[in-house]
Amino acid sequence: MGLTVFGSLALDTTRTPFRTEVEIMGGAATYASVASRQFVETEIVGVIGSDFPEKYLKILRSKVGTAGLEMKSGKKTFRYDSSFNYDLSHRTTNKTELNVIAEYEPLVPDQLKNSQYVYLANNDPIQNIKMLKQFINPKLVVCDTIEFWIQTMPDAVKKMFGMVHGVIINDQEARMLCGISNLIKCAKEILSWGPEFVIVKKGENGSVLVRSDMIFVAPAYPLEEIVDPTGAGDSFAGGFMGHLASIENSCVKEFRSAVVYGNVMGSFAVEDFGLTRLLSIGNEEIIKRFHLYRTLTQL
Numbered sequence: 001m002g003l004t005v006f007g008s009l010a011l012d013t014t015r016t017p018f019r020t021e022v023e024i025m026g027g028a029a030t031y032a033s034v035a036s037r038q039f040v041e042t043e044i045v046g047v048i049g050s051d052f053p054e055k056y057l058k059i060l061r062s063k064v065g066t067a068g069l070e071m072k073s074g075k076k077t078f079r080y081d082s083s084f085n086y087d088l089s090h091r092t093t094n095k096t097e098l099n100v101i102a103e104y105e106p107l108v109p110d111q112l113k114n115s116q117y118v119y120l121a122n123n124d125p126i127q128n129i130k131m132l133k134q135f136i137n138p139k140l141v142v143c144d145t146i147e148f149w150i151q152t153m154p155d156a157v158k159k160m161f162g163m164v165h166g167v168i169i170n171d172q173e174a175r176m177l178c179g180i181s182n183l184i185k186c187a188k189e190i191l192s193w194g195p196e197f198v199i200v201k202k203g204e205n206g207s208v209l210v211r212s213d214m215i216f217v218a219p220a221y222p223l224e225e226i227v228d229p230t231g232a233g234d235s236f237a238g239g240f241m242g243h244l245a246s247i248e249n250s251c252v253k254e255f256r257s258a259v260v261y262g263n264v265m266g267s268f269a270v271e272d273f274g275l276t277r278l279l280s281i282g283n284e285e286i287i288k289r290f291h292l293y294r295t296l297t298q299l
């Protein structure tokens with residue numbers, strides 16, 4: 001049945017100490033769906049303004065289903081401006097311009113209401129909840145969030161976490177939301193709000209999956225060159241959800257494999273600016289990296 005991804009589509013301005021790119025295609029749903037379509041047919045649901053460049057729209061349409069993509073004429077697309085420090089691991093948000101996202105009323109097209117796998121990428125948590133309520137009986141719903149929503153709508157973020165099967169969140173955000181410094185304790189606190197599992201992403205330190213019955217730790221794929229970390233988390237989610245949706249099996253082994261596919265997709269995303277690298281990879285490269293990862297982490 002594939003995967004449906006809802007969330008932001010953006011024009012990102014990304015500044016690293018080595019290069020700046022202005023208003024390139026980005027957005028949490030964009031990264032997640034471009035990553036997941038390597039595993040499974042993916043539909044993107046979201047909103048853009050009429051200033052979203054045609055060349056980007058063309059790329060998206062060639063990769064993912066866009067039946068749920070709305071364009072609001074006369075409105076501006078969501079914009080995100082951020083800077084990375086010298087080690088390319090710490091990000092500062094310079095500006096978040098919600099624009100068309102601010103007044104969006106989420107609508108799931110009828111043909112997607114039966115989707116079994118749903119990823120609510122980083123977006124207004126109230127909109128995510130409204131979106132979630134429109135799916136009939138999804139088998140697996142996972143969501144993410146970001147600093148901006150934790151600071152502006154913490155209660156809605158917590159409510160959303162209580163309505164999904166799984167939460168994917170980065171370390172800084174987990175600490176900020178829970179007010180706890182230890183990440184395993186953060187994950188357990190989030191579990192107490194309702195989800196069945198939490199994955200905490202730790203950038204170059206990999207990720208940790210916490211469920212009531214297991215903890216699984218996955219180091220990051222060792223890369224020699226990182227160009228732009230933007231979208232690593234969303235691409236992680238795309239790989240994780242894409243794998244589970246493609247095999248329609250959530251046993252422990254496949255859950256662990258999904259975390260590794262998540263790390264692998266995140267590792268591709270950071271190798272170039274924006275979506276460039278993700279758009280150029282093929283299935284063989286993904287499998288190769290997955291197997292190499294296994295070799296590198298086996299005892």
Ligand code: AMP
Pocket residue numbers: 008009010011012026027028079080096122123124146148149229230231232233234235
């Ligand atoms: P990541 O680097 O995986 O945490 O996600 C970065 C992506 O999230 C960028 O492409 C941004 O356009 C998008 N983004 C940043 N802030 C927000 C926000 N407040 N709501 C929705 N999407 C956002």
